[in-house]
Amino acid sequence: MTAEEVIRIKNLYVSLAGTPVLEDINLTVYQGDFLGIIGPNGGGKSTLLRSILGLVKPDKGEISIAGGSVEKNHTLIGYVPQYAVFDRSFPIKVRDVVLMGRLAKRRGRFYSRQDYEQMERCLELVEMQELRNRPIGDLSGGERQRVLVARALVADPIILLLDEPTASVDSHFQATFYELLERLSKTMTIVLVSHDITAISTYVSTIACLNRTLHYQHNKELTVEMIEHGYNCPVELIAHGIPHRVLHAHDGVVG
Amino acid sequence: MEFLQYEFIRNALMVGFLVSIACGVVGTYVVIKRIAFISGSISHTAYGGIGLGYYLGINPMVGATFFTLFSALAMGEVSHRMKDREDTVIGIMWAIGMALGVIFVKLSPGYTADLMSYLFGSILTVPHNELILVLILDIIILLTVGLFHDQFTMVAFDEEFAQVIGISTRFYNGLLLCLIALTVVVMIRAVGIILVIALLTIPPSIAGQYTRSMGSMMGLSILLGAVFTTGGLYLSYLFDLPSGATIILLAGTGFLLSLLLKNITGKIAQEKRWDM
Ligand SMILES: Nc1ncnc2c1ncn2[C@@H]1O[C@H](COP(=O)(O)OP(=O)(O)OP(=O)(O)O)[C@@H](O)[C@H]1O
Ligand SMILES: [Mg+2]
Numbered sequence: 001m002t003a004e005e006v007i008r009i010k011n012l013y014v015s016l017a018g019t020p021v022l023e024d025i026n027l028t029v030y031q032g033d034f035l036g037i038i039g040p041n042g043g044g045k046s047t048l049l050r051s052i053l054g055l056v057k058p059d060k061g062e063i064s065i066a067g068g069s070v071e072k073n074h075t076l077i078g079y080v081p082q083y084a085v086f087d088r089s090f091p092i093k094v095r096d097v098v099l100m101g102r103l104a105k106r107r108g109r110f111y112s113r114q115d116y117e118q119m120e121r122c123l124e125l126v127e128m129q130e131l132r133n134r135p136i137g138d139l140s141g142g143e144r145q146r147v148l149v150a151r152a153l154v155a156d157p158i159i160l161l162l163d164e165p166t167a168s169v170d171s172h173f174q175a176t177f178y179e180l181l182e183r184l185s186k187t188m189t190i191v192l193v194s195h196d197i198t199a200i201s202t203y204v205s206t207i208a209c210l211n212r213t214l215h216y217q218h219n220k221e222l223t224v225e226m227i228e229h230g231y232n233c234p235v236e237l238i239a240h241g242i243p244h245r246v247l248h249a250h251d252g253v254v255g
Numbered sequence: 256m257e258f259l260q261y262e263f264i265r266n267a268l269m270v271g272f273l274v275s276i277a278c279g280v281v282g283t284y285v286v287i288k289r290i291a292f293i294s295g296s297i298s299h300t301a302y303g304g305i306g307l308g309y310y311l312g313i314n315p316m317v318g319a320t321f322f323t324l325f326s327a328l329a330m331g332e333v334s335h336r337m338k339d340r341e342d343t344v345i346g347i348m349w350a351i352g353m354a355l356g357v358i359f360v361k362l363s364p365g366y367t368a369d370l371m372s373y374l375f376g377s378i379l380t381v382p383h384n385e386l387i388l389v390l391i392l393d394i395i396i397l398l399t400v401g402l403f404h405d406q407f408t409m410v411a412f413d414e415e416f417a418q419v420i421g422i423s424t425r426f427y428n429g430l431l432l433c434l435i436a437l438t439v440v441v442m443i444r445a446v447g448i449i450l451v452i453a454l455l456t457i458p459p460s461i462a463g464q465y466t467r468s469m470g471s472m473m474g475l476s477i478l479l480g481a482v483f484t485t486g487g488l489y490l491s492y493l494f495d496l497p498s499g500a501t502i503i504l505l506a507g508t509g510f511l512l513s514l515l516l517k518n519i520t521g522k523i524a525q526e527k528r529w530d531m
Pocket of ligand 2 (some may be wrong): 046
């Protein structure tokens, strides 16, 4: 049985403002994968996600999504950005922000009943149904991040790209959120960027490490090489707190 | 009221009302999207169209309609392609548009006496055929907004996400700028090219302080616009002042008062909170 290739990246090079940010990235994500990407600040994680979405144009290389081009198939992706900058005084309610996720699929001038039901369901998933009528500018940072997760889910994507979605949410929601992702990963392909190595290693099915170039073996093993490559520092500084079952040296378990 | 017995005044009130609708609706997008600078720029390039109209011997308002539409599309492309230098390039286009107007007017054969009325407005002398033009433009604006309000809102709120889900930000940004261009044309006769930007932004900025949804913001803006144009017209009649400038000064006064009011009510609310 071979799973379908959902994201396929071949020899990808990306530079921003003249500086190389990603070099020779090769990555295949299969249907049902739950890929965690770790790496230092400035390692290019956000840029990789943005390339997959077509928001950044690569210098060289190919990206295909579900067998088609980025231009054609990027709408199959749900995306939670690392930073959402918007105007606090913008007169719009939480529910309308979530509904926007379905705008491109909408037929005609109005949202259908199904659109509304889906919006309610996604707000419940992120436990924000009570704040549905609040103006978005009145929410806290963590609450806003939850709304963005709902907005990403509302259009039934087959792929979910999450860029540090738990950076400002409390520990209660973090636990709920990772459980939600675990459930979603049964029907969706998920790529999660996070600095929370413990959480990543508990929930994801495969791990990659990105620091301009990508280390990825399509398994859950986080090797000493990967960490040293990724963070340019001795393993002991990073390894603290990582369950041993995921942290392997080339020939055995570290620690 | 003797004020209402003259046909030209009733005409002017009609124009004022049509103008309030266009600028309440489109001005709301301008304010929430923070594109007052581009809008001001589009309105000034209208002068090039007025000049072109004189030069070609056609109605200057028709010249202005096509010229502002063209510059709106050009500015849309510029802001799409040159994100980093957007404001500089748009400022340059503003100046070029006006300079073209000056040259065209100079080259025009014959009589260009009512030029000042395009620059500073003359709501009291709008001919019947221009009233029809304004009405038609109003209808186009309302229909377009009725069709694409959600898309405009989304692109204004989060352009990147709109792109991600497959909404063409380039198309909707361009279309919105075209609506701004048409609104500018609608407003030229009322307040004039130079003062358009104030009447386009003042009602929605006041409305935005008291409303929490786009719909009510637009509604209140239209109402405020109607109050400012009607009130300004009446004051200009009473004291024999230029109508366009009086409308703008009344709107400006309204804006300052609303800021003051907001400040005072804000302070009172704060004190109450601490008292409890
Ligand atoms: N718009 C831009 N113009 C120029 N350089 C950029 C731009 N955006 C990012 N960069 C550079 O690209 C590199 C990668 O940035 P990216 O945001 O992808 O890193 P990241 O891995 O997501 O980091 P973090 O963990 O801090 O989120 C950084 O060195 C950054 O300075
Ligand atoms: Mg990042």
